[in-house]
Amino acid sequence: MSTGRLDGRIALVSGGLRGIGRAICECLSADGATTIITDLDAEDSPQVAQALEAIGNASYIALDATQEDAWIAARARIERDHGHLDILVNNVGSDLTGKVQDLALADWRRLMTLNVDTVFLGTKTFQPLLAKAGANTPYGSSIVNVSSIMGLVGMGDVSAYNASKGAVRLFSKSNALEFADAGVPIRVNSIHPGFVETPLLHQGMERWAARDGCTAQELIDAMAETTPIKRLAQPIEIGKVVAFLASDDASYMTGSEVVVDGGWTAR
Numbered sequence: 129m130s131t132g133r134l135d136g137r138i139a140l141v142s143g144g145l146r147g148i149g150r151a152i153c154e155c156l157s158a159d160g161a162t163t164i165i166t167d168l169d170a171e172d173s174p175q176v177a178q179a180l181e182a183i184g185n186a187s188y189i190a191l192d193a194t195q196e197d198a199w200i201a202a203r204a205r206i207e208r209d210h211g212h213l214d215i216l217v218n219n220v221g222s223d224l225t226g227k228v229q230d231l232a233l234a235d236w237r238r239l240m241t242l243n244v245d246t247v248f249l250g251t252k253t254f255q256p257l258l259a260k261a262g263a264n265t266p267y268g269s270s271i272v273n274v275s276s277i278m279g280l281v282g283m284g285d286v287s288a289y290n291a292s293k294g295a296v297r298l299f300s301k302s303n304a305l306e307f308a309d310a311g312v313p314i315r316v317n318s319i320h321p322g323f324v325e326t327p328l329l330h331q332g333m334e335r336w337a338a339r340d341g342c343t344a345q346e347l348i349d350a351m352a353e354t355t356p357i358k359r360l361a362q363p364i365e366i367g368k369v370v371a372f373l374a375s376d377d378a379s380y381m382t383g384s385e386v387v388v389d390g391g392w393t394a395r
């Protein structure tokens with residue numbers, strides 16, 4: 129049921145077909161936004177058809193968020209169809225665990241490309257359309273970058289992911305200041321989820337378990353146990369906070385880091 133707080137707003141979410149990105153699309157649309165879901169899948173794939181059926185008021189663009197030309201092509205399409213963009217959610221990201229001595233440079237670079245380059249490219253490409261929308265919106269347009277609690281605190285065997293998500297946190301703050309100083313009407317905030325039940329989390333735990341000689345379920349149970357509220361998050365619990373940050377309800381928020389972690393970093 130739409131609350132209407134995003135009525136008339138145009139939103140783009142990278143990596144929006146699954147996991148947290150999918151839930152973000154659902155929440156933005158539920159609040160009234162016209163949501164452009166982007167992901168790797170072909171436009172005629174069953175996954176896309178299912179998402180468009182389930183999420184009202186949405187369209188889809190195939191967009192590999194690591195490719196600058198794909199971002200530029202998406203911008204041309206959105207400029208033609210909508211003229212501006214109100215909300216950009218840079219959600220694409222992946223994980224990588226392992227001890228520094230065991231990490232390959234190619235894997236490190238692949239992670240930085242997925243987690244950091246994608247945020248830079250989305251921001252750079254869409255800044256002009258976001259600024260245009262922001263000039264006609266009381267509290268500006270909104271960029272939300274998906275970081276992690278692993279962008280706030282370190283963890284053994286997580287150095288590459290820690291480094292990438294820490295970069296997203298500070299890139300967001302720099303942008304917020306750069307835009308505010310120059311009078312560019314775009315608010316920029318980062319969100320820091322704890323452990324969220326998604327395909328990424330399950331795949332990552334399978335790999336970690338294979339290395340450590342335990343089961344993925346044991347690792348997931350341990351995550352829940354170390355979380356103060358004793359459970360993992362559902363993606364929708366992240367999506368709702370992103371929709372808030374995207375809306376005028378967050379009108380005085382820019383450069384903020386919003387933690388949604390069941391109390392994990394409160395200790």
Ligand SMILES: NC(=O)c1ccc[n+]([C@@H]2O[C@H](COP(=O)([O-])OP(=O)(O)OC[C@H]3O[C@@H](n4cnc5c(N)ncnc54)[C@H](O)[C@@H]3O)[C@@H](O)[C@H]2O)c1
Pocket residue numbers: 142143144145146147148149166167168169191192193194219220221222223242274275276277320321322323324325326327328329
């Ligand atoms: N799951 C967690 O516990 C958790 C916690 C904190 C932060 N995060 C972050 O949240 C974000 C989403 O994670 P998730 O768990 O939903 O992941 P996921 O793997 O379940 O879903 C990611 C989506 O992004 C898409 N994608 C991957 N590479 C892409 C590319 N190059 N271009 C476009 N789309 C691409 C995938 O197809 C998929 O639909 C990531 O940035 C992740 O680091 C996740």
